[in-house]
Amino acid sequence: MKTATKPPEVRLQAPRRHKRSIGWALIGLLLAVGGGIAAAVTVFEAGERTSVLAVTQALPAGHLVQLADLRSIEIASGPELHTIPVRQARKVINQPLALPLAAGALLTSEALGTGTYPPAGEAVIAVGVKRTLFPPAVTSGSRVSVVLVNGEGKEDVAQALVTAVVPGTESAQEITVQLQLPEHDATAVAAAAMTGEVSLAVLPKGGGN
Incomplete structure (x- = not known):
């Protein structure tokens, strides 16, 4: 009888914790030009915070996400960002990117998938x-x-x-x-x-x- 092997534990680089709130911080994502994923998001550090996924390096569209591509970052929670919690890291492994991502960009649900790339025209x-x-x-x-x-x-x-x-x-x-x-x-x-x-x-x- 074969014994089921336990899947390897997913470990990501832990975010640094701030001892006190600094009011707000800017998280820069790749500027949205010609189909690239991007936005400049103002994140207020006051209030509830959550650990989400970001990418460690620039990744092209079509790239299959690997564990080494991911890191953990803490931001103020907000449904409008469509971010992916660190606890769901295993679910994104080997999923393709629909759009290119810049180093440090937040990984969002819109960034995953086969999508149409490049865009029309x-x-x-x-x-x-x-x-x-x-x-x-x-x-x-x-x-x-x-x-x-x-x-x-x-x-x-x-x-x-x-x-x-x-x-x-x-x-x-x-x-x-x-x-x-x-x-x-x-x-x-x-x-x-x-x-x-x-x-x-x-x-x-x-x-x-």
């Missing part, structure tokens, strides 16, 4: 950027301007949302960047990548036309 493409033309500040969730660099100078081609960065090996000369942008701009960026070198310029938060 948008496209996701991958371009190779030389390490010498790749700004270190670019991460998943960055808004960037895609610049064509050729013998005639530099030309801004489009603006895009970075949904993933694949650095590759240290010896690789290019870094692969996954971009989400309007379909017509995706065609222009793909064409630019074939005719010259592509560079990225980081836009300020809320930047763009």
Whole structure:
């Protein structure tokens, strides 16, 4: 007779507890641009608090959530946030993300599922950027301007949302960047990548036309 094995205990990084209320704190999520999950939420530390799930690193849409992707964070309870309690961590393991998440973002019910990504009218493409033309500040969730660099100078081609960065090996000369942008701009960026070198310029938060 086989003895049922007990499933491994789910342990997440515990949140730091504050000795006194500081009034309020801002929890930054990836700004909502072009289908990314995001909001800037003001969280009041006074009152009842609860431990919920957040992600430890930037994760692309379609990623299957793993235990190592999760951490625990304490926030003031509020049904409008649609957060997921730490006690339900086991239920989200191996579930796909419907949207990309920035490092530190709260994991919400809307972020899980197969969903439609990219959204209608948008496209996701991958371009190779030389390490010498790749700004270190670019991460998943960055808004960037895609610049064509050729013998005639530099030309801004489009603006895009970075949904993933694949650095590759240290010896690789290019870094692969996954971009989400309007379909017509995706065609222009793909064409630019074939005719010259592509560079990225980081836009300020809320930047763009």
